[in-house]
Structure formats: structure tokens, C-alpha cells
Amino acid sequence: MATEQTQDLIIVPCGIHGEMNMTYRWGAGDFLSKAFEELRDNGKIYANECPQCGRYHLPPRKVCGRCHVEMDGFDKWVQVGPRGTVLVYTVTLAPFLDPETGKPRHVPYCVATIQLDGAPCALEHFLKETNPENLKVGMRVEAVLKPEAQRKGDLGDIIHFKTVQE
């Protein structure tokens, strides 16, 4: 990438190819590892409950952020979904650069907060539907999973939530 010059001022690109490129490896920890293993291997979504305040966490956390107590282990986890109710949604039309790739994200996409059936907790994920005219708070949706062989053990194993009629 070339150095720019505006009149007598120099503006330089940073990094080797005009961009910063830093790789990382992020450890998920026991609880999230177990939760995403269940999603990948068994297609199941779990939440866990704080033994003190009774709030459910999705995906399961090891510590409740409010009570600061250790949460119950896998034998007490509750399976939730795959259906749920949309609590709030937004539709992104501006093509932001995805910081993981340095390339623009494909638009439009709809991100919703979805209350999954089975416990009072919610998940942030994509909706298949992206037209605001077909979206509404309270609509029922269902998780669409990748074929088992393609699952990697992250939230992307759920492709999106599709609209369902009940």
C-alpha cells in the first residue's frame, strides 16, 4: 500500500500490508467447551441456573456475574430450544468490516435476542428472515443446525433461526 501525500503532509499505512494482522487463540474453559461439545456432537442447546439468584445463563457460565457464586455442573443443566420467541431484533444494512477477516460482512443480516423454550434465558443469533416487514417481536422461530459432519463446536453450528408457524 502506498504512502499518501496531501500537499506537504504525509499519511502512512500501518503494518506490513497497510493493516494490522494479529492472530489469537482463545480458551473457552470447561463450561463453554462442554456446552459447545453438546451442540456439535448431539445437537443440543443447554442453559444453567444460578443456585443463589435462580437466573439462567445461556450458554452456561461457571460463575454468576451478579452473585459471584459457582454455578451447578452438567448434571443440573437444562436443555432449551430448539424453538423460541423473538424478544428484540435489528437488521444490519451497513457493511461493516469484520475484524476477524478485514473484509466487509455480507448485508443484510438480522440479529435477534431469542428466548428459547425450556428456561427463562435468551440467546443472540441470526434470523433467516431479514425483511423488517416480516419480522415482529413475539414471533416464533426455530434453530437450524448445520449437518453433523460440518459442525465445529461453536455458535456457528446453528446456522440461524427460521420462522415457524404454530
Added chain:
Amino acid sequence: MSQETKPKAPLSIEGAIILPYRYAAGGVMSRFLIALRDSKKTLGIRCSRCNMVYVPPRETCLHCFGRMDEWVELEGSGTVESYTVVRYSLPVHPMAAPFAFALIKLDGADTSLTHLLGEIDLEKIKVGMKVEPVYSESRKASILDISYFRPAN
């Protein structure tokens, strides 16, 4: 207390943060870089209160917080004040290993410039040796418009 929660294997996510940036050099540093690119000249800036010459130049004197605007032109040659030899290669390095970084006090300057040494036997670098700049053929208004410093005759 929590029951055991054992995943078959701990999960770790590999990713990257890739973002483009541009840095505005500012008026003072731009003048230095343009002189280097267009006329192979090394400019410094003097604080009249502290009687100090800074290379590369900056707008504010580190010592007295005064604004500086007295430009001086230097010969470009200098003295090695300290050095180190890099023995491994990284994509961000300006040269393939082994190569030497040096702190070079340019004649007429009161600060040291961090730069590279070239055309030199890495085993024979000495503190106090005289060096002169070798300019790049394709200069881009960068500190690497000086490719490196070599022993002066």
C-alpha cells in the same frame, strides 16, 4: 457446590484481528520525511531554550514543553552509540537475520536515531565508530529512505 463438568477436550477458538490503519505524521515529521525523500537531506529541529537538536524532529521539546520551530540541516553522518545484532527473522523485520540495529548520534544532533547497519562485518561493529547513510533508490517519505548506515571512510 458445582458438580464436575468435564468436556471431552478443552475448546479453543483460533481467530485473527485484521484491521487497516493510517497514521498522520503531522506537519513537523512530514517536513523531515519529504526532505529525506526529495533531496536526501536530514533535518533536525532545535529547542532554543535547552539548546538541543532533535532528530527526528518533533513539535514540542521533551525537556521544557516549549514549541520548537528552528530547523537545522545535518550532514547525515554520525557515531554508533550502541547496537545489537538480531539473530532470528520475523516478517516485521526490515532485513533478513542476522542484521544489526544501532543507536546513531548524527553529527550536530543531541538525540540518537534508531536505524540499521549495513555493508558491515557484524562481528566488527564498535561503539564510537563513524557511519554514513546509504539512501534507498526508491524513496517513499519513510525513515527507510535511508536503507542503512555503513562505516564511513
Added chain:
Amino acid sequence: MGRRVAIVGIGQTLHKKRHIDRNHTELINEAARKALQDAEITIEDVDAVLNGNMDLFEGHNLMDAMTVEGSGAYMKPGLKMNTGGTTGGTMVASGWYHVASGKYDVVLIIGSEKLEESGGNTTSAIITCADPLTLRPYHTGAVGALAIVAASYMNQYRCGEEPGAIVRVKAAGNALKNPYSHLKLTLTVDDVLDSAILIWPLRLLHMCPQSSGACAIVLASEEKAKKMTKKPVWITDFVTSHMEAWRATFAPDPIPSMQSQTDSAIKLFKRNGITNPMKQVDMFEMYDPAAWAEIAWLEDFLICEKGEAWKLAEKGVTALDGAFPVNPSGGVQSTNPIGATAMIRVAEAALQIRGDAGGHQVTKNVNSALASSFGGANWTNLFLLKKNLD
């Protein structure tokens, strides 16, 4: 409670899209010099220098190390802080700790950002603050979070799109009177409603800009402040409150409510005997990164009843000449150099108390003001500033 601390000097650069004629060090230097000049002191009188700036918003790290000659921190103690949008508020709080503790008498705090350096990719940098496994793929930065605030508010109170536009037009009008503000737009409600949607239902003109600029404040102990200036502004009290970063995962929470705002208001008001903030405090410089945030958060800060805030701008209550002016500076909606943004809220509130705001000085007499910050790590600073010591 510590020693009493006053704001004795304030400096800002012009905030704009690009400062290509100055590097980051030089930009900081301008704000620092102006604040020292305003306090009628020199850098020798300063005991410590603190910097605030966001990581990944410029192409350089550890900006405090790189900008020493600009900040004046040479051979002085200091810290660099980054707490997301609250950075400027965290710095005022930290400056207060430095002075109130008795360790230092005069502290210079400088918040800065050159968002031009990331070429408009602020949102991408913000996304990197989210958990890479469970949130990053869906994260749309501040724009997404504020779109949720807007969607939730409109859904809850069925107020339509117009209130957000009225608030934006008010902010634009105030910014036109503020010589330092970035966006100087003459806007109508229709302009806002016709602007492009970024993230439905949030439109381009609802959202704050990406600015380059710096703000600096000199804080001093009571003893020093009384000697230095006839117009000290006292940091009477402040509260910092954190939320969980994973807010969206808890369905029982009312989603639009920012608990850290409410929590900080409850604590601050209780400690200071405030039962009716609109009557007992004269104005509010709120951290308002989008038009709908000003509306929803006035309720979260317990300034008015739930479901009432969307009517305030239309009635003129929050205008420059209103009963309770909100963001007479034009707010974050008009100016957003992120590392400085929250400090500008405190600086602007202090200028109003001093009567030095100039063209955007509010009509009423200002003896006390609230200033807030909110940001990335889901936390709030809420400040109460006063003209007189209690």
C-alpha cells in the same frame, strides 16, 4: 470521602473528521496547552499526567508512551486508561482519586482519539471487545447495541419514529452554537427520518459521528484550587457502576434498561438528597451516542417517569432555554472522539456552571449539573458537579 477536588482548567481541540496536519502527540498537546492556559499554570505546576485513549482505534498501541512530549508527562507519574466509551469519565474519576487521596495536588487528564486513523472502521474495533465464541459473530458494535435501545423503546411505548428525530434536530441545533463540535448540520425532522438505515431501526442521522480530537482538564485540591481560580467547579460526587457484558442472555431483564445507569443514579441521588433531579439539578450533559439513547437513558437515569422521556424534547423541556437542558453542547450525537468523549461531558457541564460555554450557554442559571459516561464494557460513570462547596 477524601479531599475535595475542583476542575480548574479546561481545554479542547476542534473536533472534526480528520486532523491530517497534526499527529496524535500534537493533537494532545493542543488540548493540554489550552487546559494549562485556562488554569493559568505551566506544566511545572502539574504533579501527574493521565491519558485516555482506546486500543485498536488507532494503528498504534501504548499511546501514552508515544506521546509523552505532547502530554507533558516527561518525568511525571501517570497512567493510561481505556474503559471503552467511559474512558473520559474514568479519567475524571481517576484524576479525582489522585488528588482526593492527598498524593497529588494538581493533575492533568487528557482524553484523545484520532478515529481517522482506523478509516471509519470503529465498529470493527469495537466488535473485538466481544467474546469470540458466543458474541463476536453477531456483534455489530455500538451501532447494533443502540439499534436495540431504539427498537425496544419504540416497541414498548409505541411512540413512532418521530421522537428520535426531534432529539437529533435539537442536538444538531445546539452543536451549531458550539465552536468545538464536529458535525455542524442544519437538520429537519424529515432529514433524519429520510436518512439511510444503518441497522434497523437506527438511521445514519441518529448515530454519533467518528471524530478526531482531544480534551484536557486540570484537577486541583481545594487549597490549590482556591488560589488558582475564582471559578472552580467542584466534583461533588460520582458513582461508577458495572453491568455484565452478557446482558442479552438473561431474558427476565427488561431489555432496553441499562441497569448501570439506574444503579448509578439511585446511589448518587440518595447520597446527595436528590429526590426530584429535574428540580434539584439544573442540567445534564449525558453520554448520548445516538438520539434514541438520550430518550431511553433519561428514564434509566430516573430523570423522568418511564414512557415520558420521548415527549420532553418536543415540549422544549430539554432545550437550551428549557427547564432541564440536556446536552447543550450538541452531545455525543454531534462530536465523538471516543477517548475524549466522556471527558467532554464533564468539561461542558463545568463550562456551563462557570458561565463560560459561550454561544451554547443555557438560558437558566446553572449551579449544579449531571454528567455521564457509558460504554463498551457496559458501565456508567455519573458525576454531580456544583458551583459551590456544600
